[in-house]
Amino acid sequence: MVSRRLSGPAMAALTSMLLLATGASAQAQALTVYSAGPDALIERLAADFTEQTGIAVNVFQSTTGQVMARLEAERANPLADVVISASWDSATSLADEGLLHEYLSANANQVPDFLKTDYYVAQGVSALALVWNRNSDSPAPKDWSDLTDAAYANQVTMPDPAQSGAAFELVTGLLTSMGEEGTWSLLEALVDNGMIVPGPNARALNPVLQGAKSVVFGAVDYISLGQQADGEAIDVIFPESGTVIAPRPMMILASTAQPDEAEQFVDFVLSEQGQKRVAESYLMPARDDIDALRPTLGELTLIDVDAEEMNAQRDAILSRFRDVTGHQ
Amino acid sequence: MSVGKRLRLPRLTGAGSVLLLTALALLMLVGLPLGYIILQAVFPHWTRGDLSGAFTLFIPTLLDPALLKLLGNTLRLGLVVVAACALLAVPLGALRALTRVPGGALWDVIFLIPFMIPPYIAALSWMLTLQPRGYAQQLTGMEANHFLFSFPGIVFVMVLNVFPVVYFAVSRTMLSVGGRYASAARVCGANKWKTLWRVTLPLSTPGIAASLLLVFALTIEEFGTPAMLGAQAGFYVLVTGIHQRFSDWPIDIPGAAVLSLLLVMLAMGAFYFQHWLVTRRSYISQTGKPAVLERAELGGWKWPVMVLFSTVAFISVVVPILAVLATALTGTLSGGLVLDNLSLRHFEALFANRGGAMQALGTSLSLAVGAALITGVLGALVGYLVVRAQVRGKGLLDLLSLLPNTLPGVVVAVGLILAWNQSHWPIQVYNTSAMLLLAYTCLLLPYPVRYASAAFRQMGESLEAAARVCGAGFLTTFRRILLPALAPSLLVAMLLVFAIASRELVASLMVAPAGMRTVSTFVFGQFEQGSPGVGMAMSAVAIFTTTALLVGLTAFSRKRLAVTG
Secondary structure, eight states, X not given: OGGGSOOHHHHHHHHHHHHHHHHHHTTTTSEEEEEESOHHHHHHHXXXXXXXXXXXXXXXXXXXXXXXXXXXXXTTSOOOSEEEOSOHHHHHHHHHTTOBOOOOOGGGXXXXXXXXXXXXXXXXXXXXXXXXXXXXXXXXXXXXXXXXXXXXXXXXXXXXXXXXXXXXXXXXXXXXXXXXXXXXXXXXXXXXXXXXXXXXXXXXXXHHHHTSSSEEEEEEHHHHHHHHHTTOSEEEEOOTTOBOEEEEEEEXXXXXXXXXXXXXXXXXXXXHHHHHHHHHTTOEESSTTSOOSSOOGGGSOBOOOOHHHHHHTHHHHHHHHHHHHTOO | OHHHHHHXXXXXXXXXXXXXXXXXXXXXXXXXXXXXXXXXXXXXXXXXXXXXXXXXXXXXXHHOHHHHHHHHHHHHXXXXXXXHHHHHHHHHHXXXXXXXXXTTHHHHHHHXXXXXXXXXXXXXXXXXXXXXXXHHHHHHSOOOHHHHTSHHHHHHHHHHHHHHHHHXXXXXXXXXXXXXXXXXXXXXXXXXXXXXXXXXXXXXXXHHHHHHHHHHHHHHHOOHHIIIIIHHHTOOOXXXXXXXXXXXXXXXXXXXXXXXXXXXHHHHHHHHHHHHHHHSSOOOOBOSSOOOOOOBOOGGGHXXXXXXXXXHHIIIIIHHHHHHXXXXXXXXXXXXXXXXXXXXXXXXXXXXXXXXXXXXXXXXXXXXXXXXXXXXXXXXXXXXXXXXXXXXTHHHHHHHHHGGGTSXXXXXXXXXXXXXXXXXXXXOOTTSHHHHHHHHHHHHTHHHHHHXXXXXXXXXXXXXXXXXXXXXOHXXXXXXXXXXXXXXXXXXXXXXXXXXXXXXXXXXHHHSOTTOOOHHHHHHHHHHTTOHXXXXXXXXXXXXXXXXXXXXXXXXXXXXXXXXX
């Protein structure tokens, strides 16, 4: 009863909220896409898609962690139609929980089998690499284990596998190719050599860009390839002994109210035009018939990781990593 | 029947209904999201509509041996930053209020700028400046890597970020404590120092204590600086642990909620200490009698004081902004500070409106204005409610109004999503910009409330009594008597809200509706995607725009309201 008599200020506050609310609800019919990864890429894909189909797209672009936290918090009332993540495991878990809409685009015919399932398909693929500052006093490294050399003392950074899904994949890749013993003794040697683990990818990369450090151990490649193209004095080096890839799964939520439009969007991203956009971001396109601006799957030495097995041990691996690096 | 009720309603107008509405607003804004966080902590599967496993998370999370270390670090960081802020800002604020510092109000504007530099940008600026091959080394050959990535380094960067809270509280409080008591003390034979120590400073306790409480709360919830510098320093705090749970798949919201409740408890401890401090005795110094504040001449101290103010301004404002500009105006980071590397390409990318940069600026500024207005009004009312109203549970409301400041932004954001993204609400505010306004209002309400309640504690009740005797209702009294007396403190608090809301990052990342960007989410995206130059260019544009707005506003309010001395 009392609340009917709103005081002036409360009224003003309410009206301003309502105004803001109505402003946004005008676009309620648009397709909502949550995307991790390159901002420019998803903006261009959305714009091209709208131009072609007339369907408006609202994009929420952030890190994989933010996108997934938002999906989790929105469980009561999911809003996203299409989700693009940078972590293949996130898609696997969502599919296992029955939260994904079953759809395999016809355009996915050219996507290799290991990059698609009935519920999700790769938008593009990145790989992990060494990123080396050309102006540094340290020589260009060729392989992961080079960085234990005294020439790289206090010159190496590594993204934190607890905060970057790609860095976690790298650790699992090393565990696969070098075994438990080899991997942990390599990491111990790196830490003894002064390697730091400052946080997610961007935070490991920045000190190397300015030259405070010389090499990133396991950076996400496409970001650095883009910076190199922009004139930064860095080289992206794919280790001889092999590296891991991080495919970026694209999926439709089962809760979507617009499955047809969402399917059209997935078709579009996997179309020739969409995949060319993906290539422009220095990612490997998911389709093998689209040219990339960078080394592709066939040109890299890849470590074949049993993801399911490794994910089952995720906590143990991370806790061992913390012990080795003296983190927390 | 309903007619009868309606007829009786007008009696509820005035103080009663306004205060009831205020309490309701506070419960909606702060209580609701907080309640959902507690539910989430208690029922780990709450988001899936499953109530099983209640309290199962508390034991394993709280028994984690690493937790004690995190808790200790958090507490140590909070206390040291509070002490350092007091040492730095109380003298600055007192000098500004009680003496004629050359430059006067200009310093207020300058010291508001650190607040407009987002903490993670400030930390990044210091990294780019002090690390090996950083700007300092490129220019002067000096680097301070070891200092920066250490506990003192983290404290240094954080103090520079938050000291304005104390500076403004001290200078505003001492202004309104007025010269009358000081004059009386001087008449009784006390010298200047004795007057300061025995009269002015003790009477200013509420303002100082309130601002130090804010600093403590801000420090224990701050994410940007510990995240940027902490990992290299090997120094971790609770907030880093909380963010870790949000940073990659699988997301652990319940675990984050449990850790957040620990932060809340830390802040409650600080709150009760401050409460005990300011309610032990009366600090009433504003009785309505006009007091002309005689500012002391500095005489021979003029130059040392100028050097002090300039040094603080140089370190807290000039250095970070130069680092921001250096990054924004050089083509590549690896190219360094050489003429060849000078480039406007990052600004060109901005003004070509890549990724909606200009819309982001517009969104942030309008939301910041909205948040400042709403929290200003609400803060004044809550402050009044807490200090003056004779109602049960007002202590709880007081505490509630502080809590958002102690909760990490990401947790408040999750609480807001859980609370508002429900189909049973008649109006859907989720996924609209109203969500951002709600988040900012919730997160920033503590500033106006702290500043306002400190001011009310210094005001005599005789003023209101006099107004009422003259026939004024509650609203009239509030508007004509209390608000003018409150204005100096409240305006500064609103400026702080504006400054912080215009650059808030963590909650914005979570609740910004799809398709909408704020300055901070734009900048963060640029860093994540490996374009620090564009990110810094956007930061520079935002910092200069908000500063220009504030300078305009200050000039305007000085003319119209005669607020500052």
